[in-house]
Amino acid sequence: MSTVYVPRDSGAQSLGAEEVAQAITAEARRLNVPVTLVRNGSRGAYALEPLVEVATPQGRIAYGPVTVADVRPLFAAGFLAGGAHALAHGPTAEIPWFKGQQRLTFARVGIVDPASVADYLKSGGYEGLTRALAMETSAIVAAILTSGLRGRGGAAFPTGIKWKTVHDQPAGQKYITCNADEGDSGTFADRMLMEGDPLSLIEGMTIAGIAVGATQGYIYLRAEYPDAHRALNTAIAAAYQARYLGDDLAGSGRRFDLEVRLGAGAYICGEETSMLESLEGRRGEVRVRPPLPAIKGLFGRPTIVNNVITLASVPWIMAHGAEAYANYGTGKSRGTLPIQLAGNIKNGGLVERAFGLSLRELLYDYGGGSATGRPIRTVQIGGPLGAYVPAAQFDVAVDYESLAGIGALLGHGGIVAFDDTVDMARMARYAMEFCAIESCGKCTPCRIGSTRGVEVIDRILAGVEAERNVRLLEDLCETMVQGSLCGLGGMAPFPVQSALKHFREDFRAQPK
Amino acid sequence: MIAQGKDIGQAAARRGSRATAPDKPGDPAGTYTCCLMKTLDAAQEAAVRRIVAELKGRPGPLIEVLHAIQQDLGYVPEAAVAPVAEGLNLSRAEVHGVVTFYHHFRRAPAGAHTVSLCQAEACQSMGALALAEHARRRLGVGFHETTPDGRFTLEPIYCLGNCACSPAAMIDGKLHGRLTPARFDELIAAQAKSP
Numbered sequence: 241m242s243t244v245y246v247p248r249d250s251g252a253q254s255l256g257a258e259e260v261a262q263a264i265t266a267e268a269r270r271l272n273v274p275v276t277l278v279r280n281g282s283r284g285a286y287a288l289e290p291l292v293e294v295a296t297p298q299g300r301i302a303y304g305p306v307t308v309a310d311v312r313p314l315f316a317a318g319f320l321a322g323g324a325h326a327l328a329h330g331p332t333a334e335i336p337w338f339k340g341q342q343r344l345t346f347a348r349v350g351i352v353d354p355a356s357v358a359d360y361l362k363s364g365g366y367e368g369l370t371r372a373l374a375m376e377t378s379a380i381v382a383a384i385l386t387s388g389l390r391g392r393g394g395a396a397f398p399t400g401i402k403w404k405t406v407h408d409q410p411a412g413q414k415y416i417t418c419n420a421d422e423g424d425s426g427t428f429a430d431r432m433l434m435e436g437d438p439l440s441l442i443e444g445m446t447i448a449g450i451a452v453g454a455t456q457g458y459i460y461l462r463a464e465y466p467d468a469h470r471a472l473n474t475a476i477a478a479a480y481q482a483r484y485l486g487d488d489l490a491g492s493g494r495r496f497d498l499e500v501r502l503g504a505g506a507y508i509c510g511e512e513t514s515m516l517e518s519l520e521g522r523r524g525e526v527r528v529r530p531p532l533p534a535i536k537g538l539f540g541r542p543t544i545v546n547n548v549i550t551l552a553s554v555p556w557i558m559a560h561g562a563e564a565y566a567n568y569g570t571g572k573s574r575g576t577l578p579i580q581l582a583g584n585i586k587n588g589g590l591v592e593r594a595f596g597l598s599l600r601e602l603l604y605d606y607g608g609g610s611a612t613g614r615p616i617r618t619v620q621i622g623g624p625l626g627a628y629v630p631a632a633q634f635d636v637a638v639d640y641e642s643l644a645g646i647g648a649l650l651g652h653g654g655i656v657a658f659d660d661t662v663d664m665a666r667m668a669r670y671a672m673e674f675c676a677i678e679s680c681g682k683c684t685p686c687r688i689g690s691t692r693g694v695e696v697i698d699r700i701l702a703g704v705e706a707e708r709n710v711r712l713l714e715d716l717c718e719t720m721v722q723g724s725l726c727g728l729g730g731m732a733p734f735p736v737q738s739a740l741k742h743f744r745e746d747f748r749a750q751p752k
Numbered sequence: 753m754i755a756q757g758k759d760i761g762q763a764a765a766r767r768g769s770r771a772t773a774p775d776k777p778g779d780p781a782g783t784y785t786c787c788l789m790k791t792l793d794a795a796q797e798a799a800v801r802r803i804v805a806e807l808k809g810r811p812g813p814l815i816e817v818l819h820a821i822q823q824d825l826g827y828v829p830e831a832a833v834a835p836v837a838e839g840l841n842l843s844r845a846e847v848h849g850v851v852t853f854y855h856h857f858r859r860a861p862a863g864a865h866t867v868s869l870c871q872a873e874a875c876q877s878m879g880a881l882a883l884a885e886h887a888r889r890r891l892g893v894g895f896h897e898t899t900p901d902g903r904f905t906l907e908p909i910y911c912l913g914n915c916a917c918s919p920a921a922m923i924d925g926k927l928h929g930r931l932t933p934a935r936f937d938e939l940i941a942a943q944a945k946s947p
Binding site: 251424430463465502520521524539581582620624667670 | 811812813814815816818819846849850853854855856857872873874875876877878909910911912913914915916917918920922925926927928929930
C-alpha cells in the first residue's frame with residue numbers, strides 16, 4: 241500500500257490540489273493499485289504547490305507543482321515508488337528551501353494528517369502538556385518567561401508577563417483567547433498552522449489554561465478562513481474524543497473547554513480589546529486601557545489574549561525546555577520566527593528560522609527575487625500598518641530591535657515585495673484608504689484623519705499646492721500617531737511616512 | 753486607479769448602506785427605510801426564532817446568531833432585527849449597530865455566486881487592481897453590486913491569507929490563487945453554467 245500526500249491547505253487548494261487529489265484517487269482505482277491518500281497541510285513552498293509526496297523507504301519524495309494533467313504520467317513514471325519524472329525534486333527534506341529551516345512551531349505542518357490525534361502523538365504531540373501537568377502552575381509561567389517568547393501577533397509583548405498577570409489574579413472564571421484574526425496582508429502563518437497542525441494550537445491553549453487556571457478557551461477566527469474553520473472544528477472534536485479536552489483531560493482531573501468563534505470581516509478585531517468586544521457579541525470598538533485584558537478582559541474576567549503562533553509555540557517550549565527555545569535567536573528576539581514571503585516574489589511561502597536572518601537572504605536566497613523578474617524596489621513588513629523598507633536597507637536583520645532601529649516593525653512577520661513598477665504615493669494613499677474602511681470610528685484621529693489623509697494625497701497627486709500639502713500630510717500623520725486610541729490609527733501613518741521618507745519622488749502630480 | 757477613487761466614496765457610505773434595500777434597489781438611504789420594508793415571511797420568521805432560541809443561552813451570542821441567520825437566509829433582513837433584539841434582550845439599536853459594523857453581514861440577498869477579489873497590498877503587488885478592473889468590465893458591475901440577472905455579486909476583500917499566490921479571490925467560499933484575467937473568465941464561465 242502506497243501512501244500519497246496531497247495538501248488540503250487552502251493555498252494549495254487555490255492552485256488545484258483538490259482536483260489533483262481526486263485525479264490520483266481515480267487513476268489509482270483505474271490501475272487497481274492500492275493508495276492511501278493523506279491530506280496534509282502545506283510545507284510552505286508555494287512555488288511547488290500543489291506539492292505531492294509519496295512515502296518511500298528513503299523518506300518522502302516530492303513532486304511539484306502537479307496539475308491534473310501530470311497525474312497519469314506520474315503513475316506511468318512509477319512515482320509511487322519515487323520514480324524519476326520532470327517534476328521530481330527528490331527527498332522533500334533535502335530541497336534547499338526546507339533544508340536550512342529551523343522548524344519548531346511548524347515542525348509538523350505539511351508532515352502530519354492535521355485531523356489525526358494519533359499522528360500528533362506519534363510526532364511528539366502532547367509531550368508539552370504532559371510535562372506541564374506535572375509542574376506547579378507558577379513553574380509553567382516561569383518557563384514561558386525564561387523562553388523569551390514574545391507575542392507573534394505583532395505587538396511582541398513578552399508572553400510570560402501576560403501569563404503571570406492572569407495567573408496572579410484571584411481564582412475564578414478566567415479565559416484563554418486566541419487571536420486568529422490574521423488580517424494583515426502578506427501574512428498566512430496562522431492560517432497554515434490552523435489548517436496544517438491545529439492540535440498544536442489546541443495543546444498550547446490547554447497548557448495556557450492549566451498554567452493560569454482558566455477552564456474556557458475561545459479561538460476568534462476571521463470569517464475569511466472557512467478552511468481553517470473546518471480544520472479547527474475537526475481537530476477540536478478529535479481532541480475531545482481522545483479526552484485531551486473537556487473534564488479530566490489526559491486523566492489529570494483538570495478541565496479545559498475550547499470553541500471557535502467566527503469574526504465577521506472587520507480588520508480592527510485583530511486589536512485585542514476590539515476582539516474581546518466582538519467575542520462578547522458587540523461592535524468591534526476598541527476599549528480604553530487600562531484595565532488590561534489580563535486583569536479585566538472577556539466578560540470582565542482575567543483573560544489571556546495571544547496570537548495563534550504564540551500559543552502554538554508553547555508545546556515545543558514545554559516539551560524541549562525554555563532554555564532550548566531561548567538558545568535560538570538574537571538579542572531580545574528569542575526563538576524562531578515563521579516568516580511569510582508574499583506579494584511579488586518568485587518563491588513565496590513560509591520560512592521558519594531563528595531571528596537574525598537578513599532581509600536580503602530572505603528575499604533572494606529563499607524568495608529568489610521578484611516574481612516578475614524586475615528589481616525589488618521595496619518591501620512592506622508587518623502588514624498594512626508596517627513601514628515600507630527601501631532596497632538600500634535590505635541588509636537589515638529581521639528581528640524586533642534591528643527593524644525598530646530603521647523605523648520599521650516586524651509585526652506578524654509578513655514581508656510583501658514590490659517590484660520597481662510600484663507607485664509609492666498610491667501605496668501611501670491605499671494605507672489611508674484602508675484605515676478609513678476599517679476604522680472602528682471610536683476615536684477622531686483615526687476616523688477623520690484617515691479620510692483627510694486620502695484627500696490630501698489626492699491633492700498632492702493632482703498637483704494642488706504639492707509642497708504645502710506634503711507638509712500637511714506629515715502633520716496629519718503625526719496627529720494620528722500621537723492621538724489615536726489604538727494601533728490602527730496610530731500605525732496606519734507608518735507606511736505613509738516611510739513612503740514620504742524613502743520615495744519622495746513619487747509624490748508629485750500624476751499625468752491624467 | 754479610478755477603482756480606488758470610487759472605492760473610498762463607497763467606503764464612507766459603507767457602514768450605512770453598503771447593500772441596497774431589497775425592495776428598493778439602488779436606494780442609497782436604505783438604512784432608513786426599515787419601516788417601509790417587508791416583514792419576514794413565515795419561513796424566515798420561523799428560522800429566526802429557531803436560531804435565537806437555539807443560541808440565546810451562549811455567552812455573547814449576537815454575532816453567532818447573525819452568522820446563523822445569514823447562513824440560513826443568505827442575508828440579515830432588516831425585519832430580523834426586532835425579533836433578534838427581543839429574543840436576546842437587547843435594544844434594536846444594539847442589534848442594528850452590530851449588523852452594520854461588520855462587513856461580512858449582508859443586508860440584502862447576494863447574487864447566486866459571490867466573487868470576492870482581494871484588494872490588499874500583496875495582491876496589489878501582483879496586479880490585483882488591474883484584475884478588479886477586468887472583473888468590473890467582465891461582469892458589468894462595480895464592487896458591492898450584483899449583476900442585473902442576479903448571477904454574480906462582486907465584493908472587495910482585504911486579505912484571504914493566500915499572499916504567496918497573489919492575486920487571490922474567493923468564489924462561493926472557495927479560494928483561488930495566481931489569478932489572471934483569462935483564468936478569472938474561465939472561473940466565471942464555469943460558475944455561469946452551474947445553478
